[in-house]
Structures are given as C-alpha cells and as structure tokens.
Amino acid sequence: MNYTMQxxxxxxxxxxxxxxxxxxxxxxxxLLAFQLAKSTHAPHxxxxxxxxxxxxxxxxxxxxxxxxTPNIEGAIWTTSMLDIMSLLQSGRVSLGFIGGAEVxxxxxxxxxxxxxxxxxxxxxxxxxxxxxxxxxxxxLVIVMNHExxxxxxxVSYLTSPGYGDGRNWRERKGLRGGGPCAVIxxxxxxxxxxxxKEMILDSVHRGVAIEEVIENTGWDLxxxxxxxxxxxxxxxxxxxxxxxxxxxxxxxxxxx
Amino acid sequence: MAQKIFSxxxxxxxxxxxxxxxxxxxALEAAIPFAVGHEIIRQKKKDLTLIxxxxxxxxxxxxxxxxVKKVVAAWVGNVIMGVGYNMRRAVEEKIPRKIxxxxxxxxxxxxxxxxxxxGIPFIPTxxxxxxxxxxxxxxxxxxxxxxxxxxxALVPSLKRDVAIVQAQRADEDGxxxxxxxxxxxxxxALAARxxxxxxxxxxxxxxxRRDPNRTLIPGFxxxxxxxxxxxxxxxxxxxxxxxxxxxxxxxxxxxxxREGYMKWLEKWVFGVKDRKEYxxxxxxxxxxxxxxxxxxxxxxIDYGF
Numbered sequence: 378m379n380y381t382m383q384x385x386x387x388x389x390x391x392x393x394x395x396x397x398x399x400x401x402x403x404x405x406x407x408l409l410a411f412q413l414a415k416s417t418h419a420p421h422x423x424x425x426x427x428x429x430x431x432x433x434x435x436x437x438x439x440x441x442x443x444x445x446t447p448n449i450e451g452a453i454w455t456t457s458m459l460d461i462m463s464l465l466q467s468g469r470v471s472l473g474f475i476g477g478a479e480v481x482x483x484x485x486x487x488x489x490x491x492x493x494x495x496x497x498x499x500x501x502x503x504x505x506x507x508x509x510x511x512x513x514x515x516x517l518v519i520v521m522n523h524e525x526x527x528x529x530x531x532v533s534y535l536t537s538p539g540y541g542d543g544r545n546w547r548e549r550k551g552l553r554g555g556g557p558c559a560v561i562x563x564x565x566x567x568x569x570x571x572x573x574k575e576m577i578l579d580s581v582h583r584g585v586a587i588e589e590v591i592e593n594t595g596w597d598l599x600x601x602x603x604x605x606x607x608x609x610x611x612x613x614x615x616x617x618x619x620x621x622x623x624x625x626x627x628x629x630x631x632x633x
Numbered sequence: 634m635a636q637k638i639f640s641x642x643x644x645x646x647x648x649x650x651x652x653x654x655x656x657x658x659x660a661l662e663a664a665i666p667f668a669v670g671h672e673i674i675r676q677k678k679k680d681l682t683l684i685x686x687x688x689x690x691x692x693x694x695x696x697x698x699x700x701v702k703k704v705v706a707a708w709v710g711n712v713i714m715g716v717g718y719n720m721r722r723a724v725e726e727k728i729p730r731k732i733x734x735x736x737x738x739x740x741x742x743x744x745x746x747x748x749x750x751x752g753i754p755f756i757p758t759x760x761x762x763x764x765x766x767x768x769x770x771x772x773x774x775x776x777x778x779x780x781x782x783x784x785x786a787l788v789p790s791l792k793r794d795v796a797i798v799q800a801q802r803a804d805e806d807g808x809x810x811x812x813x814x815x816x817x818x819x820x821x822a823l824a825a826r827x828x829x830x831x832x833x834x835x836x837x838x839x840x841x842r843r844d845p846n847r848t849l850i851p852g853f854x855x856x857x858x859x860x861x862x863x864x865x866x867x868x869x870x871x872x873x874x875x876x877x878x879x880x881x882x883x884x885x886x887x888x889x890x891r892e893g894y895m896k897w898l899e900k901w902v903f904g905v906k907d908r909k910e911y912x913x914x915x916x917x918x919x920x921x922x923x924x925x926x927x928x929x930x931x932x933x934i935d936y937g938f
Contacts, residue, residue, distance in 0.1 A: 404712070426814065427661065427686075427687075427739050427816075428660060428661040428662065428663065428813075428814035428815075428816045429813075429814030429815050429816055430814045441712075441713050441876065441878050442662035442663075442689070442712050442713060442876065443661070443662060443814070444660065444661055444662030444663030444664075444689075444813075444814065444868065444869060444876070445662075445663075445869060445875070445876050446663075446869050446871055446872075446875050446876070446925060448814075449813055449814075449871055449929075450927075450929055455812065455813055455814050455815070456814070456815070457743075457814075457815050457816065457817065457818075457819060457820070458661075458686065458739060458740075458743045458814075458815075458816045458817050459743050459744075459747060459817070459820065462739070462740045462743055465740070466740070466758065466759055466760065489736060489765065490765075494765065494768075497724060497725055498725070499721065499725070500716075500720060500721050500724035500725055500734075501710075501716060502708045502709055502710030502715070502716060502717065502720070503706065503707055503708040503709060503710075503736060503737075504707050504708065504736070504737070504738045504739070504764075504766075505686075505687050505707050505708035505738070505739055506687075506707070506738065506739040506740070507738075508738040508760065508761070508764055508766070509738045509739060509740040509741075509760045512759065512760045512761070512762065512763075512764075513759060513760055534765045535763070535764050535765045536764060536765060536766075537764070538762075538763045538764055541763055546763070547763070550762045550763035550784065551759070551762045551763075551783060551784025551785070552759065552762055552763060553759060626713075
C-alpha cells in the first residue's frame with residue numbers, strides 16, 4: 378500500500394486528537410487530520426477556526442481555506458475572531474496544530490523572518506494565529522518538513538513560543554502552561570523531554586533511517602529508549618484522506 | 634439623512650486619502666474587498682497603512698503597486714500557496730519602495746481594534762509573551778497585573794482612519810447584514826473614523842429591520858455604501874459565490890518576479906476601468922461555475938411582540 382509522507386502525517390496528526398478535545402484546527406494537513414480523527418476515534422471533538430466558525434462535524438466538502446463557503450454548512454456557531462480567541466485565552470482549547478518555516482531544539486517556531494528581524498534573508502507571511510495558539514492552547518502539535526535548514530539549534534526569530542530555552546521558561550515568561558507535545562515531520566515523530574523540554578526522537582517513518590533524521594536535524598538530537606517505526610496508515614484512513622483531498626493538493630505536494 | 638450611496642470610484646475618491654490607515658480583509662479569507670483594493674491602486678493613493686489579521690493576496694497586490702507605506706498585520710501572503718512575493722520584495726529589497734511592518738498575531742490585531750472600538754488605550758493579554766514581537770518599545774509593552782501580579786502583554790489601540798466592510802447586503806442608510814465568520818469586521822468598523830460598506834445587494838430598510846440580530850454594523854457609523862456585485866472576487870462571499878482558487882494559484886506564479894506582477898497589474902487593475910470590466914475578463918462561464926448552487930436558507934424566526 379503506497380502512501381505519501383504527507384498522508385502519513387495526516388494520520389499521525391489525527392492520532393493526537395482526543396475525543397474530548399476542542400481543537401484549533403488551522404488548515405492544510407491539520408484540517409485533514411482533524412476531519413479524519415472526527416470520522417474515527419474522536420467523533421465528539423470540536424473544531425474552531427479563527428475566522429469565527431465552530432463545528433462539531435467535518436465540512437462535507439474539501440476546503441482550501443477556512444473561509445470557503447462549505448465550512449459554514451452544518452456549523453454550530455459563526456461568530457467573531459474575538460470570541461474564538463477568548464476560548465483560547467481562557468484555557469478552553471485543548472489542542473492546536475501549527476506549522477513553521479523553522480523550528481528549534483525547544484519547539485519554538487519562526488514564521489516571520491529567516492535571518493532575524495535585523496538581518497532579513499526571507500520575509501515569511503507572519504504569525505497568523507500561530508503564535509496565539511502556541512502561547513495559549515493546552516497542547517500543541519507542530520507539523521512540518523524535516524530538513525536541516527528548518528531544524529535549527531535556535532530559531533532566528535521567535536514567532537510562536539515552544540519551550541524557549543528550556544525547562545520552566547514558559548512559566549518565567551508568564552505563559553500559562555501549554556507547549557508542544559509532538560512534532561510530526563516528513564521523516565519522524567518527535568516529542569519533548571519532560572524535564573529539559575528539549576525535542577527528542579520518538580518514532581521514525583518506514584523507509585527512513587534514523588541516521589537520516591539525525592543528519593537533517595541541526596542539533597545533537599537525543600533519542601528515546603526505543604525508537605519505534607511510525608505506525609502506517611490503514612487502508613480506510615487513506616481512503617478517507619484521498620476522498621477529502623481529491624486532487625492531492627495538500628497530501629501529494631510538498632508545501633511545508 | 635445624508636445620501637450614502639456612492640459608486641466605487643466616488644467612495645474611494647472621497648473617503649480614502651493619501652496617508653490613511655485602512656482596515657481591509659477583516660473577515661480573513663472570505664469577503665476580501667478586492668474591488669476596493671483595485672480602485673485604490675487605480676487612483677494611485679499613496680503612503681497607506683494597511684491593517685488586517687490575515688491578508689490573503691490583497692495586501693500583496695497593494696504592496697506591489699507602491700501605494701503602501703506600512704503594514705500592520707498578523708499574516709501577509711497567499712493562503713493556499715504560501716508567501717506573497719511583493720511582500721517579500723518590499724521587505725527584503727525595498728521594491729517598489731521601503732515599507733514598515735508592524736508584526737502582530739491574529740489575537741493582537743483583534744484586541745488592538747477592539748481597544749479602538751471600546752475607546753480605551755490598550756487591552757492586556759496572555760499571548761505575545763516571550764515572542765520576538767515583545768522586543769523593542771513598540772507596539773507591545775509588558776506589565777505586572779496590579780491585581781494578580783501575573784505578567785501581561787499590553788496591546789495598544791491602533792490608529793484607524795477607514796474600515797472597509799465587505800458584506801452581503803445593506804440598506805441605503807448603511808445598516809449592514811453579514812453572515813458567516815466575521816473575523817474582526819465589527820471591531821474594525823467600530824474602531825474606525827470612516828466606514829465604507831461594499832455589498833452584493835442593496836435592500837429595502839424593511840429587510841434589515843426584520844432581522845436586527847443579523848446587523849453587523851449600524852448605519853449611523855457608515856459613511857458610504859457601495860453596491861458592487863462580485864466585489865470580493867476571487868475570495869468567497871457566503872450565499873453568493875465560491876472562492877476562485879485558480880486566481881490565487883496563477884497570481885502566485887505570475888507575481889513571483891516583479892515583471893510578472895507588473896503584467897498582472899496591467900491586465901487586471903489598470904487595464905480595466907472598474908469591477909464590471911474586470912468581470913468581463915473573469916468571464917461569464919467562470920462566474921457561473923463559482924455561483925453557489927447548494928442553497929441553504931435559514932429558517933424564519935419570530936421577533937413577535
């Protein structure tokens with residue numbers, strides 16, 4: 378059974394969703410992951426979108442953006458961004474998904490300035506809701522391409538906070554708990570050491586060698602005791618993904 | 634009662650001045666006021682500050698045209714494709730001119746507009762702390778809460794001259810109905826000195842007054858109402874037309890180089906005198922394909938007394 382890494386990432390993302398989660402869904406692979414989770418083990422999960430939409434059933438048609446017209450059909454609530462962000466800030470959002478251009482050893486993300494603000498090499502689009510989600514959701518899953526130029530010892534600009542420089546940085550900065558719990562990439566799944574808060578390798582996708590992951594990580598990547606192989610998608614999971622991303626716009630092309 | 638109905642050309646001419654700060658695209662990827670943006674470019678407005686949460690393609694188009702001095706936004710790019718090349722060129726190479734960027738998050742944009750709407754100088758938040766946006770003096774400051782002693786980031790109220798509200802319908806007094814995810818539209822309108830409403834339909838007063846819960850903006854805050862069907866194309870308008878994804882994809886490829894963007898601009902903005910002419914380029918067949926086909930009318934309610 379052939380599948381792309383992006384399809385595997387969708388399935389891995391879906392596994393992170395719990396049935397009682399309120400999820401800040403985002404777009405692209407996380408949206409597909411959320412829809413898959415709701416169709417399988419997390420039927421009661423609630424999805425919120427920052428344009429002001431709250432749904433508890435997947436949209437019936439493939440979405441390219443959260444503003445696409447089918448996202449309203451069957452929605453429970455359409456409101457303002459402030460209401461959605463209030464849910465986030467008051468601690469009612471249990472899971473958020475975000476991506477990034479750069480991630481570092483402690484799960485901080487850069488989606489603004491490659492090279493830093495004073496020495497911009499590439500100006501990226503910016504935070505969007507990502508920084509808010511990283512700061513305020515109870516759990517965070519990061520989704521991105523695994524490349525050495527993206528996996529840095531330290532991001533060149535801190536758009537969305539992970540664990541800062543480690544340990545109790547979040548508490549010291551005044552953030553209320555939270556932080557990333559998983560990083561799902563095109564090569565592996567990584568998690569965070571409970572004490573140091575640095576990123577450690579958890580599982581490697583089939584067809585990817587551990588060395589390949591280490592080579593593409595810009596710091597001395599620690600491994601957990603036993604590196605598993607990431608559980609592959611099932612046939613029905615793949616069927617679902619392909620039905621909801623019919624042209625493979627998100628899952629057959631590398632855009633991360 | 635002052636006459637509020639204007640053509641797009643008149644509304645932009647009279648209500649948008651050089652140097653103005655303008656909130657546009659407040660509903661994120663839907664109801665983006667592309668027709669307004671293109672008229673702004675045609676009238677060669679200068680030194681504008683653009684304010685918005687997520688700008689899907691519109692700010693990039695305006696930045697490339699040279700109208701923009703400053704961007705106050707959480708995200709500027711092309712949502713399904715990634716970066717905005719004009720945004721990149723302006724920040725990295727100062728092409729066509731240097732621009733200032735005030736980096737926000739979606740929440741901080743919303744709070745900044747809300748502070749303006751509420752008439753207070755700032756609103757505190759637990760977001761932003763520890764990020765690169767807190768470095769430097771502006772715009773965000775940090776404070777210890779006088780009640781709980783916890784750390785707070787402070788989001789100041791934004792200067793906002795004009796808010797563009799792209800909606801489904803309004804009456805001649807500017808009372809505006811909107812449905813869908815409104816993003817920061819209401820806050821932007823309540824915070825602005827001038828409000829321009831652009832709609833698919835002008836309706837009788839009675840239509841508005843039969844459903845006041847659906848009114849997003851009351852008319853007494855509105856300065857201009859512009860009837861401009863398809864004014865949000867290629868973005869979607871709930872109940873009217875779908876997103877024209879192809880236009881975002883092709884713009885991304887065409888605008889990758891400056892010359893390509895200039896050709897795009899010549900064809901789609903300067904080469905047409907208004908939105909009606911723009912729509913002839915889009916083509917009837919494409920427009921028919923974008924029209925919503927699965928109608929979902931709400932059920933009537935009773936505001937009886």
